[in-house]
Amino acid sequence: MIRKIIVGITLLLISNSYAQNGSNSPYSFFGLGELRFRGTVENQSMGGISVFADSIAFNFRNPAAFGNLRLTTYTVAASYTNLSLKNETTTESTGNGAFEYLALAFPLSPKLGIGFGVIPYSSVGYQLESLDETQDPNVLDRFSGDGGLNRAFLSVGYAITKNFSIGATANYDFGRIDNDTRRIIEGVQLATREVNESSLSGIDVNLALNYKGRLTKDLMLHSSVIYAPEATITSENERRLETISTITGVDVVAQSINVDLDALNLRETDLIIPSTTTFGLGVGKLNKWFVGGEYEIKKIGNFENSFLSISNLAYEDGSRFSLGGFYVPRYNSFSSYWSRVTYRLGLRYEETGIRLNNTPVNDFGISFGLGLPVGGSKLNIGFEGGRRGTTTAGRVEETYFSVKVSLSLLGKWFRKVQYN
Template sequence: MYNKLKYTFAVCLLLTSLMVNAQVTIQSPYSKFGLGNVRGSLLPQYRAMGGISTAVYKPSFFNNINIQNPASYAGINSTTLDIGLTGVINELSNSTQSEQNFNASLSHVAMAFPITRKSALSFGILPYSQLGYDFKNTVQVGTTAANTKTVDYKYTGEGGLTKAYLGYGMQFGDHFRVGANVEYLFGNLLENRSTEYANDPGAINSRLQAKNSVGGVSFTYGAQYDFRLGNKTSLVFGYSGSSNSNINSKISNVVTQYNIINGEEQSAFDTLSIVENRKTNLKLPLVHNFGISIQKDNKWLIGADYRMGKWSNLTIDNVNQGLQDTYGVSVGGQYTPDVNAINGYFKRVDYRLGFSHDKTYIQVNNQDIKQTAITLGLGLPLSSINRGSIYKMNLTAELGKRGTVSNGLLQEKFVNLHLAFTLNDGSWFRRFKFD
């Protein structure tokens, strides 16, 4: 058992190091707003069902880690390890042109194990938000044709926030469960804003470089209650939420001036102002998730979620970010033809399908930016290497769009591909007897 623990912790530490130090590589102009593209705490199994998770307890004997609602940890009865990767195919377009890009990264490392017959502990690390954009806005300034100049306003950003969590869930009686996660958010948000006179070699250009180094604690919590409708069928109600925590951060920024000669940017010749590691904070919003599901054990699951967030209250450095409140819905489900089938591999496969629609916290030109996606996935059983161990490979695809090309806006069409490996091992903490 101890060798397994040491090996697992070593792998988790290695993957955690890669996740923390890897450059976040996304291209999304909409990530300029707020904290970037907020990912949520969903593993691929739940993304494949449109993101339903609040009322998802345990549709089969196989254990999955539902970080979104820590009350579900109470159903974990064997050591569970989940590691995954994500690839994103993204197309940005407006009314006249479009461009495509692809990026991939480690998505999560999560582990859970039972403490008692009705409680379990979970911990892991995964992205909280991602920041990545590079665009410019060209305008003409001046009062007459003689003094009119072309000005490029350039905006770039990179980085993101990572979430490490430790959670515990337990069951009271036969139907009620509660749980909570303590989360540590950390990372850097790097943003530059430049003003350049494109056709004036002698002009003085300026740039603001800003860095927000975040590191602080937040909390999420949840509850579930199920009603038995039959011998193997149950109805589950769920709630989860996150607190409006104050997260510590340090702000650094520098304003420089520079020239562009023959199309090449020269080294800065003057620094107008500099601020290093000024202590401040950001205030996260209060978020609520409500869910309902109905399931037949080891056969099928159908559910729906409704979520809402007070993102209009988000402040960074005590400045309100001018965001909108959010809401969203998800519907989806899972079907397994015959979980105990001896002949016919595809009878033991989990088939997942879902749909999601969200009003994001972004509003541009008085138009709300909305996101819609269709999701599908497979849970593929793998051959067991050791007795008492069960492995699955989870494949998920999210096909969706965000924004619109009307009213001078941008539209993002995306295909998010997720690959995760999940291990259930009941032998880790088992006591063996020898005659």
């Protein structure tokens, strides 16, 4: 009965969350939007590392970990982010709640596990203004956008030997991104607006290899290599040029013209999901503690969007370094609840690959979290604070703080009951 209630709440959560932008960042204008896929709340609370393969935990980023799965795991998560935006003259704050993921995984045999679900890969949600007071009359440009790219995924992991496991994930990518640019001239009744709409779809995969072996009687070594080849997203595009009236505070379209994108060879364009290679290494004691690090190389320098040309923007290869781990005081304690709690901590530094006005956009974050036992399941709460960008070169600096919550139901749902 509890599971049915949770499933119902989950469906309601998803229906509401997909209507949200999932981002308020001006940097979501670039590329495919602000990248949100960083794994489960457990992974994100440890700086985003995915090298640790648990027998009862979901691991989106590392499909080889499914080969170690022993229990059925149903998980759902949501988040809230507070964002402070600052340039050389102004500071503003905003907040946004979003759906994080919904997934189900289960073992098919002691060596084979499978998982599937839905996750947001990227989100677009920005509102920017630029006032040019050097012209007479003054000119105000407004830029806004929303949408994003989502993924339906299927993952399979297999334990080749006691120490080695392999895995693969196939993703179906789908979504829509809308961009609105308008110009308002002081004293002129009508404004002009350009509306660009893109419907996105595509398929991509990622592959993983894990190794887990003993260093000593108590210590275990964990290592992984995860590779996602470059993939192509098809973008079906539309563009309209409009004149609008905003006197009443509501947009009223006076005239609208559909641009002939076929003549411009822009009706259908290709966008690139960059290839990534991730190396992970860690060491830990079973049911006690773990510490590990990851280094990711992202070939975002190949990205190009011919449908939307942006001046003073360039893409270059990016990277991410993450360090994190967890600690459990005493996982089987009967006398102390807090001794059974999993305490997580991590940090990450990311070179996003976006370069504005010849200045790179980098992202640094510190995270921590708790894994709270709830009966035979777990409630995971994660926190992350960080900073992205800089106020130099006319850019925007973001300071963010996120709270993320996931519920993982554990059990042997598909085990056949036998009676003697």
